[in-house]
Each structure stands twice: as structure tokens, then as C-alpha cells.
Amino acid sequence: MQVRRKLIAPLLVIAIVAIAWISLGMVVTNSYYQLMLTLVPIWAVMGLSWNLLSGYTGLISFGHAAFFGLGAYTVTIALVKFDITPWLGIPLGMIVGAVAGIVIGYPTFRLRGVYFALAMLAYPMALLYVFVWLGYQEVPLPMKREEPALYMQFSDYRVYIALAVGLLVVSLLISLAVERSRFGMSLTAIKQNEPAAEAAGIDTLAWKMRAIMLSGAVAAAAGGLYAVVLLVVTPDSVFGVLTSAQALTIALVGGIGILWGPLIGAAILIPLSETLQAHLGDVIPGIQGVVYGIAIILVVLLAPEGVFWRVRDQFQRRWATRAVQATPLAPHIVTAAPAPATPRKPILALSGISKSFGGLRAVTNVSFEIGDSEIVGIIGPNGAGKTTLFNLLNGFLQADSGKVVFAGRELIGLKPNRICRLGVGRTFQVARAFPRLSVLNNVVVGAYATTTNDADAFGAASAALTQVGLFRRADAIASQLTNKELRLMELARALAGRPRLLLMDEPLAGLASQEIEDMLAVIRSLAARGMTIVIIEHTMRAMVRLAERFVVLDHGAILAIGQPSEITNNGSVIEAYLGKKWAAIRARS
Amino acid sequence: MLAVESLSVTYGGLTALYEISLVVGSGQFVSIVGPNGAGKTTLFKAISGTLRPSGGSIRFEDRDLFAIAPSQRAHLGIAHVPEGRQVFGSMTVMENLEMGAYPQTGRRDWGRNLDRIFGLFPILAERRGQAAGTLSGGEQQMLAIGRGIASSPRLLMLDEPSMGLAPVVADLIFERIVELHRDGLAILLVEQRVAEAVQSCDFGYVLETGRVVLEGTHQALLADDRIKSFYLGM
């Protein structure tokens, strides 16, 4: 299995890092360096937790200090007030962190971009004020003389190093499990293009909630261990902006969206800033913050996704095989069936669909039926409402009135990922690929909605690639595909969900004539296998040979429906395209 | 006046325009028509500087336009009325026109131009204090054209002025454009609606998938049967 083979390498690396680190910890005697060896893993864990939410989904959180602080205070209060050992306190803190994740995530995920980041910023700041008010200005952890080990207090510092490495290994394993499973792939799809992910059947809200729960739990664990190591907790040190900034910077500098990133980032930044703080901290207080600030600025301008990706991209560029100009493919085609004489059973029926935006009537009273395995073209002059219609069918927009019935099910009111799972696939005008992943991994995301395990998902993806004739490129890196191959890959992603109805939005735009012929052949083969295809297109010369029927929209309303030869001679259609009085003007001249 | 030679534009790996050549003579009315996706707006953007061409040249009154920053082209005497109107929605009609008069030539002729604009489009005078975003589509188009005239241009370029407008309103817009041309302004009109665009022009070009497939005087184009096949495929 493709996935399992690749797990050995990272597991090995994790093991080596852990063993090396602990060995280093065993020999170091200087207490300052011992502290450093403890802090680096803790902050790396913090960076990993940030990555789990923001690195993978692209929703930038400025407030991970909230989880960190809650974890720290849970451990502290549990010990101080209830005499509960941190061995229990840390898991308890993780639960608190996960719950906080749910409580914070549910309302905040409705926000986008900067609003999300600002809201996330507000949470730890609010918590800071609350904890100050509650009187927890500075809470030292009490020393336990009897049975210190029971309370996670050790005289030999090296145990702390081992604990920190232990937590790091657990976090790395969690991140690895997420990354290499459909969890991580779904998050990546969300980051790349959330609407497309929804349309491919991914329940975006559910995955985001899972991510923030996990992220909160891991950050809380880091906070809990931090409290144990430092033995004193203040609101500012755990809820402060610098804490959130550190989590973010470590992941950002090291590499976003990959488990090695925070490790690299922590290994670079923590020693750097702690050393500067130790040597210059008295003379230049605040040097830590300046270093972080400059690091952020440099990274954002020079290596926006972090050191790891920058270095890896450089290597890949040198070793990558150049994409060969694709010779005409041999897709799995069946010669196109002639237009059937008997009418087909309708599979999609629209009646009275209307949609307005403010005062603008985008779609007015549209009704038509599409038969099973028909190829229908939706055409019309610019701005006629064609893409709006698709968005209505897909669930991205809610119609103001009317019904859409697909294979006996009413579609109005359903979310896009639900509609996808019912068997409606969609390709978009602008194909958004995951540039660093292989073609197969790009396509497999489309299969998640209809399969339960990874083996089936990859099987469906491979079948889809075969259908479009791209199977021999399955292992190529997506950034090296030609335009036509990208289009076919986008198509394969939609096909991986095994749809019965496929909505294609301008699949031929910008392609050269031979590439258009190849696309037409693929589309015809899909229809011959029983798929119903509805296409928005402007490339009329190709469409008159492909479509069995046209639905012509103008100003949001249906102008005409019929076979190509009828439509191209229909007076009102000609007028819609060529302008009023076209025939009259010609007759006169 | 405006000479486009072998212009090519590629973006995102797609060739949008392939070696386009066209000419707008002094005081001429030139139309560019073609079906959706033919590259008409790409051409417009290349001339106005919003898109970087990959080959060829554009010269305006014998000056190489590539050497001139987009925000400087208005000061040369080229006015743009972009696709979708693009009025400053949060500003009043009057303020929009003031912005149109930003170049030196516009400020110099402000009073005269304002009279002319209100003469052509009296509704703008009525609504001069209204926020442009609250105007109807047709009124916004009139405002966009007025904004273009406010700079006292020598060449007025319009990108699909009839898009999204009711036929009656589109007719009115076309009539006014023809009037402007009769007053001596050179016009470059990009349109999807062939009839009106070809009927009034001195010379026309038909684009399809990034190339010029047909060109001629308006009589020649009207008589040609092939235009319909370019639009409808057969």
C-alpha cells in the first residue's frame, strides 16, 4: 500500500531524533543547557499544535496561548488546590484544551481571514484579564518533599528532558497520523480551496472542529509540562501575546503544514533567543522579541512557507523530471454513441428556479430537464447567469424559489458536501491543485466522501485517473503538469467520487485545438459509460459537436432549448449573441 | 493614432492573444467583436496596461506604450471605460466625474466637459449628489462614459458597455457613443453584441480564440456570413 510504505522513513527519523536528544541530555551537566534542552521540545510541541490547526487548514490563529495557558493553569490549580499530581493534571489539561477548542471553534469558524485571527487574538487576552482578576497573579507550584516523583518533581533534571522528549514524540506521532491520513488530506483540501473541498464531499466544518480540538489538547499538554518545568505560572507568561507569537513563529519559520517544520523552527529559534536573552538580556531587555520579530519579517519575505519547504523545493527542482509535452493520450474510450432516437429518463429536473442578489435578478424562473447520460451544454452571452445556476445546483447558493430534483431527491437546502455525496460532481473554472503532492494524492481527496477506508479511496482515485487517461502520470508531482493534464486531473478528482451527474464549468477554456479534441474524447467516453454531463462552455465550435442539446440562457432566463442545429438557427438566440436587429440590419445593407 | 502590432499575451500558461494587429486612425471609430473567451477584454487590458504582454508592440501617437506606466496612460489622452463600469461606488456622481478629470487636460476643460457630459446624460445632472453605487446599471454606464470624457481624451476605449443592460438602455448608450464620435472623438469599442458595434463603426475586427479572424469596413463585415459561425459554432 502506497501510504504504509512511506511511514517507515519518518518513524525512523523520529526515533533517531528522540534517541539523539535524550543522549545529549544525559551528558549535558550545565543547568542552563539542560533547561534549553527541555524548552526546545516543549515549544516544538506548541508549534506542532499550531500547525495542527493553522498550518494545515490555513486559518491563522493568533490565540494558541489560550490553550497553553489553560493547560498550565489546570495543572497548577489541580496541584495547588486539589493536590492532584501533574501526571493526572496534564491529561486533565488536555481535556480542558480540547473542550476549549470546541467552545472557541464553533462560533469562530464562521469567521474568515482577518476576523478569525483577531477573534482568536481576543480569547487569550480576555483569559489573561480574567485570571488576573481571579487573583492568580503569580502561582508557584508547591514543592513536594515526600514522594516527589509522584508529583512529577525530580531532582535529576535529565528526567525532565526525557519527559519533554516523550511529549514531543507523542505530538510528532499524532501529527504524522494526521498528515498521512484522510484527516490531513481533507484539511489540506480545505486550505487549498474550501468551496471545492465542500463540492467534493468534504464536511469542512466537522474537520475543522476536529483539528481545533486536537490542537487545543496538544497545546494544553505543552502548557502543563511548561508549568511543571518552570514551577511558577503567571498570566502573562502563559496567556501573553508572545506565547501565541512563539507558537506561530516556530511553525512559520520551520515550515508550515509539515510535522518537521516546528521541530526545525524550535531548534533554530529557542536556542537563539534564549542565548541572546541570557547574554544580553540585562543590557538589552526585549532582545527576544526583536529576534522573533525580525525572524518573522525575514521569513515572510524570503521563504513564506518556512525553511523546510524552501530547502525541499530547491532540491526537488534539481532532481525533478521535466514534464514531457504530452503525446496524444489513449484514454479508455468507447467510440461516441450516436444521439439516441428514444427519449431518456430525466435524472435532473429544475422547475421555477429563481435567485436575486439585492435588486439584481440573476436567475429567473428557470425550468428544464436533463435525461440520464445526456450531454447538455448551457450556453448564453456573457453574464447570463450560467455559473450562478451551477452554484445553485451545487448548494453554494440557495435559490429564492423553485425546486431541483435529482434522481428523486430534492436538492434545495442541502449543503454542498451532502449534494456531492448524493452523486453530483463539479469541476471549477480555475483548477486548484496541491502543487507539491502527486497526481494520485491530488485526486484521492475526491474519493473521501464515498469511501470509508484508504484502500478503497486510492482504488477509486486510480480508476478515475484511468478514465481520463492520466494513469501513467499518477506519481508525477502536480506542479509539473501541463494545462491540459491539470484539467484532466481536476476532472479525475470529481470522478473519484463516482458521480452520476457531472457539472463542468468551462473545461475547454484556453486549450489549443488538439487539446480540445482530447478533452472531447474523454467527455464522450464518460457519457457512453452512463454519466450525465452538463457543461457551461463558450467554445461553440467544439460544443456543437459534443452536446446533444443546448439550454440557452440570456439575462438569467431561458431563451431556448433544443438540438444544436435548431439553436444555431434560432432567431432569438442569434439576436442574443449578435445583437438586436442583426437580421434587419443585414437585410437592409 | 493607436497601432497594435503582433501583440501576444500569455498568462497562466494559456495563450490569450496570438499576434494581434490592429489600427485606430485619428478620429476613427473601430469596433472589436467576437464571442466570449475570444480575448477581447484581454486586448483591452493589454492596451490599458493592466496586463503585461509577452510579445509585439503597442504605439499611441508614435509613443511606445510599454514604456509608460498604466497610471500615466490617462494623461496621454487615452480614456478607459472598463468592463462592468467600475465606478467608485462609495463616491458621489460628481466626485466620480471629478476623478475622471484628474489629468491636467481634464482640469483645464472641466467646465466645458461638465456641460457636455450633462448634455449627453441629463440623468447624471439630476443625480449628481447620489452615491454611484446606488445608480442603476445603465446610469452607471453613463457615469463611466462621462468619467472617460472628463479627461478630454483623444481616444475613448470602451469594454463591453452593453453588458448586463436592458436592450433599450443599451441602445441609448450606443447612440451617445455614436454622437461622441461625430463630435470628433476617436473610439475603440470592444463588444459582444455585433449588430450595434459593427453598424456604427468605420472599421471592425472579429476576434476568435485569441486571433483576428475577420476584418473590414462595416459594410464588408455586415455582408459576411461567417460572423454567425464564429459566434454560434456553425
Next chain:
Amino acid sequence: MTSLGTFIEIFLQALIAGVLIGAIYGLMCVGLGIIFGVMRVINFAQGEFLMLGMYFTFYLVVGFNMLWFLGPIVGPYTGALLAGPALFAVAYVLHRFLISRVTGISVAGTEGEGHYVQLILTLGVALVLQNGGLILFGSTPQSVRTPLSARAWEIPLLYDANASLFLNKARAVAGVVSVVVAAALYWLINRSRLGKTLRAAADNASAAIYMGIDVDRAYRIAFGIGIGITAIAGGLVATYNPFQPYIGLDFVIIMYAGVVLGGMGSILGAFWGGMTIGLVQQLSTLVLPTQLQNAAIFVVFLLIVMVRPQGLFGRATERV
């Protein structure tokens, strides 16, 4: 005095304090409003420029005592006003070399319109300024004291000889100056040719280019003005509030809350938003302990963002 009378006195006191503070918050928010609300640029370092305005005023008036000839009252306020042009220059240069790489035409229309990068970049700038400030200025709280700082006007309440309201003179003057500056800015943005040019560039950058407007330069000027205004607000705050290099953080949420509450794209809205936040902050002390008054602001901010993201004056089409 009856308990009702006491309550009225406390309430009115909080109200007056809220209005005065609100005016200054309003000015700060106007500064951010130009940048965030109009240009749609995320500037996480806005609080740090507020702080720099405070320190500029401090060094000009107290540290180097360069305005001695204006006297102890006019001097500080002039210093605060001068912080505007000074920080304008700093912001102009910062934009030219740093901020413009992640804003403007090059990112307009890209996914998220470059906001992610702006967030991170300005976070870096904020960290550098905060901690750089700590290095340069030290952590001892400073203030720009004037003879007005410790005095107050007393306004007797008619219903009781013993009840009266106290208007801290420094705060009152600062509030009035804020309103004047805000009004001047309003005039600049709405009536002057420069203001219209800036609004056009912010409204529709590509159309502005068609008009012949140098949009990059317009953005730079707008950014500079936004920072300069906030710096003036900082200088005014300095006359009645002690400050240290980390004070910017306290105000970032206040500023964003005010701008979002007032509505994006509306400078007037930003002012009223700031005013409202000031009122909320002061009036919340009637029911909450003082340490939680800032927590109250966060709650308000979260509520606005979730319930009515377009704010009081914004357009409903704003993206969430």
C-alpha cells in the same frame, strides 16, 4: 444623599469619562479605520505606532524639552500634534520598503487578498517595535505631565449640594483636541482633492489607475495618514496616562473593535465605534470590577464580529 442620587452621580461620572475617553479612542480608530477599513490592509502594529507617538511626544516635550517656548500647557499638546507628521514620515518609509510588498495591486484579487501575509508581517513589525522600544526607552513608565493632569473641573449637580462631577482637565482637553483633529481629517478626506483621490484608490484600485491616479503612492499616503493620526492620539493619551513600551497591545483590540463596530469603509463610523468602545469600557465599571473592563471590550468585539460584522455604519455586502 439618596442612593439614587449616588447612583446618578456615579453613572454620570462614568458617562462623562466614557465620552472623553471615547473621543480619543475615536481618533485612534479613525487612524486604523483609514488603513483597515478603507484600504483593507491588516496592520497588526497599529498599537505600536500609538506607543511611538507617545514616546515621540515625551522626548520632544520632556526629554529634550524642545517646545519650552510654548509653555507647559500648549507645549505638550503641540508635541502630540507634531507626532502626526513625524510618524507619517516613518510610516511612509515603512510602507515603501516593507508593507507595499504585501499589499496593493500585486495582491489584490489573490486568495485572501494577501491578508495572511500582512498579518504575519505586521506582527513581526509589532514585535520589533515593542521590544525595540523596550531596549531604547526602558521599561520605566513615563508620562507627559502638564499642569492640567492633576486638576479637574468641578461641575456641581443641581439636585444636591454635595454631588458634583469631576472632569479631569487633561482628559477633557485631550478629548476636545481629538474631536478637532478628527473633524479636520474628515474634511481632508471628504472635501479635498487629495482625500478624494485616496478614496478613489481605496474604492476601486484598477479604475483609479484608469483615471491616471498613481495608486501605489495613494496607498502610501493613506497608510502614512492612518499611522500619523493614531500617533497623535497616542500623544494625547500620553498627557494623562503613564505608558511603557508594551502599552500598544492594550489598545490593539480596542482599535479593531472600534473600527469593526463602526463599520468597514466608514471613517465617521470608526470614530463612533471608538466612542462606543470608550463608553462601554467606562460604563462597564458600574457593574464589573475594574480589572475586567478590558475583558468586557473583548466580549463586545467578539459579539460584533459574530452577530453584525458589517458594524453600525458599514454595508451589508462586506465579506465576513
